[in-house]
Amino acid sequence: MTAPAIELKGISKAFGPVQANKDISISVQPGTIHGIIGENGAGKSTLMSILYGFYKADAGEIYIKGEKTQIPDSLHAIKAGIGMVFQHFKLVENFTVLENIILGAEEGAMLNSSLGKARKQLKHLAEEYGLNVDPDALIENLSVGHQQRVEILKALYRQADILILDEPTGVLTPAEADQLFRILDRLRDEGKTIILITHKLREIMDITNTVSVMRRGEMTATVKTAETSPEELAELMVGRKVLLRVDKKPAEPTSTVLDVQSLRVIDDKGVERVKGIDLTVRAGEIVGIAGVAGNGQSELLEVLGGFADGTGTITVNGKQIPLTGHGADGQARRAAGIAHVPEDRQREGLIMEYSAWENTVFGYHHAPEYQSGMLMDNSGIQTEAQAKMDRFDVRPPDPRLAAKNFSGGNQQKIVLAREIERNPDLLLIGQPTRGVDIGAIEFIHQQIVNLRDQGKAILLVSVELDEIMSLSDRIAVMFDGHIMGERDPAQTDEKELGLMMAGITDTKGTEAQTNG
Amino acid sequence: MDKMPHWADIVLIPIISLILAAFFSALVILAIGESPVAAFTLMVEGALMRSAGWGYTLYYATNFMFTGLAVSVAFHARMFNIGGEGQAMIGGLGVALVCLYIPWPHWSLAILGASAGAAIFGAAWALIPAYLQAKRGSHIVITTIMFNFIAAALLNYVLVNLLRPVGAMDPASAKFPSGTHLPTFRDMFSTADNILFRGSPANVTFFLAIAACVLVWFLIWRTRLGYELRAFGHSESGAKYAGISPVRITVIAMLISGALAGMMAVNTTMGESERLILNATEGAGFIGIAVALMGRSHPFGVFLAAILFGFLYQGGAELALWTSIPRELIVVIQALVILFTGALDNMVRMPLEKMFLALRRRKA
The missing domain is CATH 3.40.50.300 (P-loop containing nucleotide triphosphate hydrolases)
Incomplete structure (x- = not known):
């Protein structure tokens, strides 16, 4: 078995009296989609922020591809091959797709050479993963689904082979979400590792290989998706049996x-x-x-x-x-x-x-x-x-x-x-x-x-x-x-x-x- | 969870800010070869050790209470009223008209009339920027600053061309009739063989200012208007959802703010000079901003901060009188206090918050 793409050991993080992450260990196999599910405030975002260098863990170790790695800031995360797609996109609205992609990764003072290189690279990525976006379109004219693709392209352009997506479907139509999942499938087939953070049980069941459940800062379980059910996951998330369907009688509308x-x-x-x-x-x-x-x-x-x-x-x-x-x-x-x-x-x-x-x-x-x-x-x-x-x-x-x-x-x-x-x-x-x-x-x-x-x-x-x-x-x-x-x-x-x-x-x- | 206990926010931060300001002031005084200890002793003696010193300190504090409350009320509705100076000037005009043209039988009635005149004129001066903000979106900081200049020019014109008695050389109104004379602290507290507050301007308006502090407290925390005003200040979108009209709240908050600033003129124009003069406000409108910041926009905080600034004003005057410290340097010291207590609030707050978090973590 190859070394895990990401391995976290005993990660803890407290904000004042609040223990956001408590002794979390997780291992993500390369070439898989690993879901992280939990309620709001369960500590999912904190964990990913530690992985991406926004926060420093109080305790614990991070291994990337088997090597112990320090991630003090997001530049180190990018260097380690980690790309993050945030829930709220970080794009400059009145820039073109191409300009957004090279933003922060320009080479030299003059833009032209990096723009040319990025254009070629972008074409290549589009063919490889089916990520089609017009490189000269302004972000503000793109649909939300396409803006998200730009975020993914940004990460791939920076040579990420581990992608973290934070609640990616919150702003998408069901059709757009389907397209996103097809892209994620293809990325997985090409050997990329994907971490999907969500609170939607259905998405976890549809696309992930493995799922980790978080509750109150702790990792309560990691299971193979094929061997679990939405009911079991909900129970792991909340800590008790949950009614997923609403119990109601037929309506009797009047005036x-x-x-x-x-x-x-x-x-x-x-x-x-x-x-x-x-x-x-x-x-x-x-x-x-x-x-x-x-x-x-x-x-x-x-x-x-x-x-x-x-x-x-x-x-x-x-x-x-x-x-x-x-x-x-x-x-x-x-x-x-x-x-x-x-x-x-x-x-x-x-x-x-x-x-x-x-x-x-x-x-x-x-x-x-x-x-x-x-x-x-x-x-x-x-x-x-x-x-x-x-x-x-x-x-x-x-x-x-x-x-x-x-x-x-x-x-x-x-x-x-x-x-x-x-x-x-x-x-x-x-x-x-x-x-x-x-x-x-x-x-x-x-x-x-x-x-x-x-x-x-x-x-x-x-x-x-x-x-x-x-x-x-x-x-x-x-x-x-x-x-x-x-x-x-x-x-x-x-x-x-x-x-x-x-x-x-x-x-x-x-x-x-x-x-x- | 709040980052640090409430008491630290309202007590510790102002005290640390003050100590920092005192430290840097001491450095400044040292730099010109004077002794900071002697200077501080002189300030305390001049402002607090004699009843006449208190008479000045409390006179200034009265001004700062009114302007500080004015800024506070606007702050609660998240508006920055920098026009206290102009509103106080125009308030003075209101006081002068009331005192000059209405024959008052007794000061107790006159002070009510003068307060009303000051409040109405001050509020009217704040109404125009308020309307422009509410209806036209002109930023209130800009308009109120501009209105300070307009007020000064208007006052100049009125004094020179309309209110100046025939033959008088200085731009000031005639002296108010004796029926409008307000009892000074000397009138009130001296006994036959013990004269207190000799020659100092503190007068009965001080108690009016305290009453204003109490009333503002009720207004902000006990009335429906205060509830709406604070809600609007915290979240305009929230206020809209609740059906609180932004136009109405903006205008009302500024009217109250302008009225309070205007009422400062009762102290200066009626209580002290007993005629309308050109620069009666002496920058108290701007000091009000520092007072409100330091007092956390709470009437009790404003009360304390106003007395502190009264002390600084009077102590500063003593320094100018008895030492070779130049007057400009005293302004520098006052500015340092304003800088540390008002503008650099976060410089003290952030390390303190970190400290409290660390303390709490250790306990947990």
Whole structure:
């Protein structure tokens, strides 16, 4: 057996009192795809940052191809043949592909010679691995999938034979993700070693040879992918049995709560984001909006939630609500019975520096029950916050702690507790489980289904297709500001939805439309 | 988890900053051949050991409390109001008009009227930059600085051409009528055989400043407006989500800030000079920035920092009077304090945070 491509022995790393990595040992065989799976905060990113030279481990040794190696910074990592593709691309938007690829690897003061060399090299790489990108295209004109290819090419251009990919499919359509996996397959066949960091069980099962599970800074298991199951992996990640499917009865929708007619939204830059959509949500059902991020779903939520302007007609419970000017802000929306769990809880749903109790009234701070004369009833709010946090199992249950000190899942529970307990007629909910650990996902999904069973209308936007399929009673797919069509989750599959998400109008036509 | 305990943030950092500033000031004094110990003793004696010294220290501190609070309130809404100087000048105009043209029967009524005049004029001067920021996106730092110059020019014009009594040579208004005379500390605290605060300008406005500190505390941490203001300061996108209008908060925060800065003029114009003069503000608007930074934008911190800067001002004046240390050097010393407590905050903070992390790790 050849020496492992990467071998880590007893790696530990602490940030203050937090032990991010605890005595981690792992061995990655050359020419394989090795998955690393774990919840947010399990220590995956820290481990990879140590491998790439961003952090220095407190203890432990790194062996690359059998040789003990010190990696004090990313230059050494690159020299050792390690390439990293980050979740958020590090590309210069107004540079061409070629310019981005040589950035930091220029040879000499004049660009021309390195550009020429890179062009040749790029052509060669494209042929070898099927990584086709126009070298003269500007990054900002490329699709997200192609930008990611540029990142991979950057690493390969620097002669990486070990590639680390951090949550690579988070921003891709299912089709783009398939293409990425085909490329990774080919890279593996050519002898490259790939480490894939993800929280998606399906990706692990589809493509990896071996998978390591991390939990709370520790490596809990390393298993052959062929010899495990998603259920077993989920249990290893969370430390207990987890329900992967949402347990819910068929919906019993009644009257229409939300009715959107020919809604258009133009953003600050003058780009039309929502291009005339019609949509209804009835009491007692969950309507899911599927789509790749950036196709108008966020803007739809923002207009409904009252913090962006739009044109068209929106009625809630038969009453038309204004879309611009006074009376169209978040306060008016809440008064109309609309609650909103926004997509970005850290920038919108919460004030991170505010304590939990202050956040439990955020947006509802005008409500008479929170006032006491001219002042706010802070002690009353604190008592109520404590009760809410207990009911929604927020941990730690300390209302005086600042929001930024809670984990993603617990932050989301604070937002959910606030919005759901106002007893709204319509709940808008965007990316309910983004950055939320599996254990909390189960709880959050259950809360959403409970609200539906109380006869409330729910509009769900998520880029996680699994989540849309398991929660929704009706699925609408958005692409480029349009609704491509509606489907019954029981009568569709990921392939069909994936095609619609990529803007390909299907052949099955209108049969599912009648469900709406 | 916070990087270090709260008390270290609000107590330890300012103290270390002060020690550093004192150290470098000592070097500067040594460099010109004077004794730092003697200079420091003189400052303490001149500013704190005699009641008249306190009378000056607290007079300056009153100014700095108002301007420090003004900067703090704007800070909480994440705006940098550098226009305290101009707002205080225009506030002085408000005080002068109220005192000159309304016959006041008693000072207690006059101070209320003058406060209202100062606040309204100061707020009005802050309104224009606020509106330009909220509606047009003109950066408030730039506009408020510019408005300082405009205020100075406007005051000059008004004093020379409109308020100057016939025949007077200096650009100042007529003396205010005696009904507007505010009780000084000497009036209030002296007994027949023990005269205190002789010749010093501290007056009843000091207590107005303390009341302002308390009211600002309630405003920021106990009212709905304060809640919205801080939320907007932390996250504008969050505020929009909650239905808090950025335009409204920007304008209101700046109005309150301008009003507080303007109210400084009650102390200088009504309490001290008893007429409107050209440079009554003496840079207190800018010192307010340092006071707010050092006081962590908390009214109690502002109170303490204002007294410290009052001491530096008065102590500095003593140095100029009794030693050969030139006046410019005293400005250098004051600048060092501002530099270390305000601008170089992170220089002290980062090593301290590392130290606390290391301590905690050792314990864990």
